[in-house]
Amino acid sequence: MKRFILSLAALAFLVPATAHAAGDQEVPPEHHWSFNGIFGTYDRAQLLRGLEVYRGVCANCHGLKYVRFRDLEAIGLSEDEVKAIAANYTVEGDVDSFGDPTTREAKPFDAFPSPFPNDEAARASNGGALPIDLSLVAKSRVHGPDYIHALIGLGYEENAEPGPTGLYHNPYMAGGYIAMPPPLFDDAVEYHDGTAATVEQMSTDVSAFLMWAAEPKLEARKAIGLKVILFLLVLTGLFYVCKRKLWANVEH
Ligand code: HEC
Structure with a gap:
């Protein structure tokens, strides 16, 4: 038993040590996101700008396989706008009568495809490195949106050139070191709302968009949490009144 407890204690020390071993990178500065805190919500205008950055820049290398085009209605696009966006993408179709694979125009029920037919082709076009699917990256990396914002918005030196290893x-x-060339430069996209497309602006907007992609139900989750807390508070009050009533006639 003693041994068991000792090895548990040893494990507890080991876990943070291994977590540290992978993290020789700088901690990203904390950004003030609209979705932070218990009352936080997404800023729809920012998400739409983030979508523009994703489509205009990131989609050249990264897919978003868990985001369906019609999901974009949740951030304020109309059905027709969603259809028009989907029509810009090509996805795998059914096999034809000869058994050969075909492609077709994407429909609102499809997800954002990877621009590459498979991982091998993606690596071959990117110096051996895989441009991962971005659907969940805001949740799968420590510091999520702060990390993405820092990585693409602050991490590259101006006019960065790759080192001798191509990184x-x-x-x-x-x-x-990273294989991704600096993806952003001023005015890389033209925002529909006329916002100036600086690197800082675009990296913030696309990070917020990727947070929404990874957790589209964040607002509902927070709303339920608040309702549960409110309910528990009322219940506590009721229990207190009941207790007073029940014990009122009992001698102390
Ligand atoms: C020219 C292709 C290209 C473009 C455009 C591009 N990326 Fe990448 N990205 C890559 C490659 C390749 C990697 C893998 C890098 C590595 O493993 O060293 C990567 C990796 C990443 C990662 C993961 C880093 C990690 O922690 O592993 C994130 C996040 C990312 N890109 C975000 C973006 C965003 C956001 C945009 C748009 C603003 C973008 N990328 C545009 C090629 C690209």
């Missing part, structure tokens, strides 16, 4: 220095990436 770019970026202190926010584990190991300090």
Whole structure:
């Protein structure tokens, strides 16, 4: 038994040590997101701008396989706008009568496809590195949106050139080097609302968009949490009144 407890204690020390071993990167600065805190909500205008950055820049290398085009109605696009966006993408169709694979125009029920037919092709076009699917990256990386914002918005030096290994220095990436060329430069996209497309603006907007992609139900989750707390408070009050009533005639 003693041994068991001792090994448990040893494990408890080991876990943070291994977590540290992978993290030789800089901690990203904390950004003030509209969705932070218990009352936090997404800023729809920001999400729409983030979508524009994703489509205009990131989608050249990264897919979003868990985001369906029609999900975009939740951030304020109309059915027709969703249809028009989907029509810009090509997805795998059924096999034809000869058994050969076909492609077709994407429909609102499809998800954002990867621009590459498979991982091997993706690596071959990116110096051997895989541009991962971005659907869940805001939840799967420590510091989520702060990390993405720092990685693409702050981490590259101006006019960064790759080093001798073909990698770019970026202190926010584990190991300090990344195969992704700096994706953003001023005016890389033209925002529909006329916002100036600086690197800082675009990296913030697309990070917020990727947070929404990874957790579209964040607002509902927070609302339920608040209702549960309210309910528990009322219940506590009721129990207290009951207790007073029940014990009122009992001698102390
Ligand atoms: C030219 C292709 C290309 C473009 C455009 C591009 N990326 Fe990447 N991205 C890559 C590659 C390749 C990797 C893998 C890097 C590695 O493993 O070193 C990557 C990795 C990433 C990662 C993961 C880093 C990690 O922790 O592993 C994130 C997040 C990311 N990209 C976000 C973006 C965003 C957001 C955009 C749009 C603003 C974007 N990328 C545009 C090629 C690209």
